[in-house]
Amino acid sequence: MGKHVVLLVGTKKGLFILRGDGARKNWAQEGPIGAPFPIHHASYDPRDGSMYATINSTWGGARIEYSRDLGKTWETSKNPAFPAGSDRTFYQTWHIEPGHAKTPNVVWAGIEPAALFKSEDRGETWELNTALDDQPSRATWNPGAGGMGLHSIAIDADDPKKMQVGISAGGVYTTTDGGASWAQDNQQRGGTEDRPDVFACIHKLLAHPAVSGVRFMRVHQDVFWREPGETTWQNRNEGLPTNFGFAAAMHPRDRATAYVIPLHDTERLAVAPGIAVFSTNDRGATWQRNDKGLPPGARLGTVREGMQTDRLDPLGVYFGTSNGQVWASRDEGKSWDVAAQYLPYVTSVHAATIE
Amino acid sequence: MTLNATTLREALEGLVSAHPSLAERLRDEHGRLRAHLSLFVNEENSRFLGGEDATLRDGDIVHVIPALSGG
Numbered sequence: 001m002g003k004h005v006v007l008l009v010g011t012k013k014g015l016f017i018l019r020g021d022g023a024r025k026n027w028a029q030e031g032p033i034g035a036p037f038p039i040h041h042a043s044y045d046p047r048d049g050s051m052y053a054t055i056n057s058t059w060g061g062a063r064i065e066y067s068r069d070l071g072k073t074w075e076t077s078k079n080p081a082f083p084a085g086s087d088r089t090f091y092q093t094w095h096i097e098p099g100h101a102k103t104p105n106v107v108w109a110g111i112e113p114a115a116l117f118k119s120e121d122r123g124e125t126w127e128l129n130t131a132l133d134d135q136p137s138r139a140t141w142n143p144g145a146g147g148m149g150l151h152s153i154a155i156d157a158d159d160p161k162k163m164q165v166g167i168s169a170g171g172v173y174t175t176t177d178g179g180a181s182w183a184q185d186n187q188q189r190g191g192t193e194d195r196p197d198v199f200a201c202i203h204k205l206l207a208h209p210a211v212s213g214v215r216f217m218r219v220h221q222d223v224f225w226r227e228p229g230e231t232t233w234q235n236r237n238e239g240l241p242t243n244f245g246f247a248a249a250m251h252p253r254d255r256a257t258a259y260v261i262p263l264h265d266t267e268r269l270a271v272a273p274g275i276a277v278f279s280t281n282d283r284g285a286t287w288q289r290n291d292k293g294l295p296p297g298a299r300l301g302t303v304r305e306g307m308q309t310d311r312l313d314p315l316g317v318y319f320g321t322s323n324g325q326v327w328a329s330r331d332e333g334k335s336w337d338v339a340a341q342y343l344p345y346v347t348s349v350h351a352a353t354i355e
Numbered sequence: 356m357t358l359n360a361t362t363l364r365e366a367l368e369g370l371v372s373a374h375p376s377l378a379e380r381l382r383d384e385h386g387r388l389r390a391h392l393s394l395f396v397n398e399e400n401s402r403f404l405g406g407e408d409a410t411l412r413d414g415d416i417v418h419v420i421p422a423l424s425g426g
Contacts, residue, residue, distance in 0.1 A: 059423075060377075060421065061379060061380060082385075084385070089383045090384060
């Protein structure tokens with residue numbers, strides 16, 4: 001098979017794998033893989049083909065597993081661990097981010113309580129980033145409704161030493177030296193009001209994978225864009241039906257295109273006239289509603305790891321829902337088909353493009 | 356499995372020695388027993404027997420019981 005897409009679908013009852021055909025029309029479903037434990041996030045590392053899954057079971061504590069054979073067999077990592085004397089204890093993992101192509105073997109993990117861990121051996125062992133952990137402002141972090149986790153690890157396209165992390169609810173921190181030091185990065189421009197604490201509850205922060213300095217961020221309230229050289233976040237919520245949501249994705253080639261799924265801010269469900277993916281092709285200046293193929297009127301929900309794109313042309317976009325569906329678009333988000341349904345509550349969707 | 360141990364703590368050490376992958380399932384990084392686990396000696400919860408210092412005698416049976424929650 002030539003280039004094809006494999007979807008890693010995390011659910012509240014285990015990891016499912018959807019293996020697509022070359023046309024991305026038919027999906028062979030496997031799962032749950034292993035025991036049906038809650039999966040917060042699963043991801044694929046295009047550098048070496050590894051897969052990672054965060055298994056957040058209360059039975060024996062949370063753990064990270066990795067696969068070197070595209071999901072056929074899995075091994076357990078050594079847990080992220082706070083050093084002796086720390087006031088904190090590893091609870092669960094929220095996100096696994098493969099490192100930059102220039103840093104082979106490096107993988108990053110965001111955990112709860114909010115902290116950043118680095119692996120230099122492809123996810124087998126983990127070491128705490130102490131510079132972030134030692135931030136005096138850590139005392140001001142608070143858990144959101146889902147807990148207090150570090151869930152976004154945005155690595156610059158050109159320079160792996162330039163990264164941002166997003167914390168719920170602790171805001172954005174930026175490093176330009178590979179994590180040796182960090183600075184709070186929460187200045188915004190635009191929007192309807194000046195809220196210095198607006199970024200306390202980040203929902204998803206993304207770095208464009210091809211263009212250095214381009215960022216897109218979904219916050220508890222509003223969405224924001226950043227262009228190269230900018231040091232503030234530009235409010236880009238105008239044109240969206242609500243200012244709330246979790247899922248966000250960027251087009252891997254078009255530097256001005258991104259996707260969000262707006263939700264009701266307290267119900268955490270899509271608003272009338274039903275679930276839709278909104279896209280922009282001008283850095284958030286305008287937004288278009290895309291619902292062709294989606295069920296009219298359906299008030300579905302999706303969460304922070306719930307949407308991603310593949311790397312094919314035309315672009316594939318995928319999202320999972322709280323009612324156990326995975327939706328797929330093969331035309332850059334314009335129209336949608338069901339890739340899977342009757343799954344448990346979908347917590348994450350990751351699109352692995354296999355060469 | 357059968358272990359030679361005079362205390363509950365020694366029994367857990369013996370268990371981990373025989374099955375190292377259980378180490379992180381039983382304790383956190385600070386060595387504390389995971390919060391969702393209860394240890395029983397025969398039919399008595401170990402918290403009433405001195406915790407991990409509970410004395411074991413020949414023939415005692417230890418159960419490690421995880422709390423179950425969720426759907």
